[in-house]
Amino acid sequence: MEGIAGRKPALIWAVHLSVVLLVVLWTLPTFGLLVSSFRDKDQLSVSGWWTSLTSTERNLVVRAPAPDDKGAQRQEGAFHVITGNVFDGGGAGAVSAFGVSSQDPSAFAVGETAVLKDGERVSVTETGDFRIEADQPMTGKRGQRLFVTVLEPPLFTLDNYRTVLLSEGIGRSFINTLTVTIPATIIPILIAAFAGYALAWMRFPGRTFLVAMVVGLIVVPLQMSLIPLLRLYTDIGIGKSYVGIWLAHTGFGLPLAIYLLRNYIKGLPKEIIESARVDGASDFEIFVKIVLPLSFPALASFAIFQFLWVWNDLLVATVFLGNNEEQLVMTGRLRELLGSRGGNWEILTASAFVSIAVPLAVFFALQRYLVRGLLAGSVK
Template sequence: MSALALLRHLAVAALVALWLLPTAGLLVTALRDPGQITGAGWWSAPFPATVTVFRRLAPTTPARADGDAWLHEGQLLGPDETLLAWGLSARDPAALAPGAEIATRAGDLRVAANGRYVLRSPQPEAAPGLRVFLRLRVPPRFTFENFARVIGAEGMGRAFLNSLMVTVPATVLPILVAGFAAYALAFMRFAGRALIVAGVVALLVVPLHLTLIPLLRLHNAIGLGKGFLGVWLAHTGFGLPLAVHLLRNAMLALPREIVDCARLDGASELRIFFRIVLPLSFPALAAFATFQFLWVWNDLLVALVFLGAGPDQQVLTGALREMMGARGGEWGLLAAAAFVAMALPLAVFFGLQRSLVRGLLTGAVKGG
């Protein structure tokens, strides 16, 4: 292998690693126990973690007399937890070593290395509300609790279905319309064809932000308002220029003799389109479908304008935005929500990546 080829392979491997590492970190964070996420980074998930927690004294046996005092006993550790240090203040949760004893407002407290505590109190009733901070070493824990909460209680399941209801029609509709338009511009001769092609290319550079308000006013004027039909038509209109341009270039790359022979044999234009041109243009169709699906799935602005932000209309990106405001410190929930949002686009991308590359290269040499 030459040095240039080796350098190329190393560069590709580095790019793949840079892309995969954040994705893997997101998945690992979503699967980790919430108490272990803030203690260490996701790369330490397979190893025991050091965490700081607080627990309230809860005697497990009745108080027993010891001279003029009462002994309250209980357990502070859970299964597979190891006590490293403990304390009574959040400012210094590791002030005392296991086995140490300290005077509290409720009496003298001692916590053993196995988590067993003894509170020597002058009262036969345990002191309510007394907290003990523990520095623990715990084994790695993984759970699907974050995903269950996100899909159920946090409403991401409904938002996922809304995104699917928006994305699938908004991907299929522009392909259907653009396919017919691209075929006409590639194989039919009529007046003004060059102007239409120039107009399609010009529409590729028009910022969609300039069209949002006029298009919404048009929807309101004709009675569409905000709803799924409105957002489907909006995404279809925004995606049509790229679809027509990409499919036309792909069809121009096909041998024109195939279409001419089919016409000589008496095939209609629709038959030629569906039986010959469309199957041969599948890579370009898959390339545009991938781009359109990813763009619509990750869209927030168009969905807010043409669909709304209510609980029944909210898409995944909107739900993520609200969750970041309401659950900003719960990294496990945020990671699970983000992975739910990106799981389907990842599947689509990996499933169509070969067709995506072929579709982008189709028509790169021949065009007109």
């Protein structure tokens, strides 16, 4: 019942539950990605992250030593025997079943004996020891194939991160990404701040038309302008250069930046602006000394979004910088680590958390200044 002390309306509870649900929906995949980044490569390829704390079932194909190999076959009493272990090539776990044919790879339980067509007998223990015996000397240049079902314990490793962090050229790509991201974040903020103030508080012909054009440019897909813009840059001599990609990111980010900052600056108390003009302050002085400090929350918010966009960008960097080893950004370097078919999932998961380390640091740093800006912008 609404209005009774100590009780909350049902709508408030619905809002709270919706927020909790959204947080879980956003956090759960990220948590799964984090867990996967520490899992063993082989286990990651056959099971989901939610099974990371339980044993994983995996099928192995092992070839026993060939009978004709020197020392592979020995005689024990009346039998000729070949022995070994299915984990000699690496790995660990407990064998739950085995087979001698790909059509039925788990036909026999551990401890049972499989009889081959030529009379040879095969058995496998839970620890992976196998034994092949026959009444007559065995011949052949190829050993018997064994299909083994193994229950592996959970395996966690740092090899995925070592592969990413120690890969050749990753340091250079990190510097290249910073070289692209920092100017591509600062330049549009500076231009948009001046433009936002002009469109909000300065009167001049065509201001309404400019605002409408800025709003219209927000919905224009950047993919439509990539090739024409690259051709223009090539004609004027800045194609495949840092200057070109700085200007490209500036152009792509300006419409949204101007729109956000203009609306924020427009909402500042009118009395402050008018008082400054009465005191003889110019528009530049009003912008630098009053508007800019009060607009810090909006500036910090856009800086976060622009930094994240440029840092995680691959398409624009590929078009305007290419795949030159000296200018390859981190997203391009991590793409190469995935392989030609993109099947190295363990690299993908570790790369995701390596690439978000800097954006997270920027977000938390600007969040502190964002709160300070909100307090500084209050009016008594």
